[in-house]
Amino acid sequence: MQLDVLAIAAHPDDxxxxxxxxxxxxxxxxxKAGILDLTRGEMGTRGSPExxxxxxxxxxxILGVSVRENAGLPDCGLENTFKHREAVIRNIxxxxxxxxxxxxxEDRHPDHRNAARLALDALFYAGLNKLETRDESGELQQPWxxxxxxxxxxHWPFDPTLVFDITETMNLKEKAIRAFASQFNADENDAxxxxxxxxxxxxxxxxxxxxxxxxxxxxxxxxxxxxHGGPIPVSDLxxxxxxxxxR
Numbered sequence: 032m033q034l035d036v037l038a039i040a041a042h043p044d045d046x047x048x049x050x051x052x053x054x055x056x057x058x059x060x061x062x063k064a065g066i067l068d069l070t071r072g073e074m075g076t077r078g079s080p081e082x083x084x085x086x087x088x089x090x091x092x093i094l095g096v097s098v099r100e101n102a103g104l105p106d107c108g109l110e111n112t113f114k115h116r117e118a119v120i121r122n123i124x125x126x127x128x129x130x131x132x133x134x135x136x137e138d139r140h141p142d143h144r145n146a147a148r149l150a151l152d153a154l155f156y157a158g159l160n161k162l163e164t165r166d167e168s169g170e171l172q173q174p175w176x177x178x179x180x181x182x183x184x185x186h187w188p189f190d191p192t193l194v195f196d197i198t199e200t201m202n203l204k205e206k207a208i209r210a211f212a213s214q215f216n217a218d219e220n221d222a223x224x225x226x227x228x229x230x231x232x233x234x235x236x237x238x239x240x241x242x243x244x245x246x247x248x249x250x251x252x253x254x255x256x257x258x259h260g261g262p263i264p265v266s267d268l269x270x271x272x273x274x275x276x277x278r
Contacts, residue, residue, distance in 0.1 A: 052197025078213030191255035
């Protein structure tokens with residue numbers, strides 16, 4: 032299966048928090064999208080690795096993505112090594128996406144910035160003809176390098192290159208986030224420890240950010256991205272004629 036878009040993230044739920052509205056919109060438009068979680072989130076304070084994998088599949092169903100894989104790399108132990116890059120390269124060559132969404136370049140969680148560097152290097156090396164990898168059946172994989180890479184925004188903000196209108200899919204984004212019931216929107220009687228992300232206040236901050244960036248492009252909700260690798264190539268400006276932000 033060839034994908035149009037593959038989102039690569041350090042933990043299950045990173046994608047839901049940061050670019051789920053965009054993925055859902057792309058799926059609704061007929062694009063094939065997938066998610067590659069690098070770890071199982073096994074070092075998280077709440078829940079268990081098994082539960083988070085189950086929640087991840089439930090969220091994938093809500094978003095309508097074609098595939099969700101888990102690379103099984105160590106949570107809190109992501110490193111830009113050949114072994115870790117190889118896990119990403121195999122999936123890039125397997126699904127051959129045109130566009131990849133990846134973690135933010137800088138963020139409060141070390142895994143996020145480490146995942147970004149790991150992904151960037153793996154995406155480059157995936158295009159090298161002499162770097163050999165094999166698929167699950169032992170067949171030699173063909174090189175592939177995505178044409179576009181975009182960093183999604185996490186805790187630390189940046190000046191985005193573009194903001195995607197998710198007004199029509201904000202409800203799916205929030206539903207997919209809530210699929211990770213072990214992590215988010217815990218009530219006061221929850222037996223597990225409270226964390227930075229488990230409170231309702233954190234959930235409301237996500238909606239606030241989506242409103243903020245939506246406002247900047249003249250819509251209700253938006254998701255910000257940073258384009259990697261140079262200027263965005265365009266052959267016409269039709270997309271600008273369709274946008275009506277207030278400047």
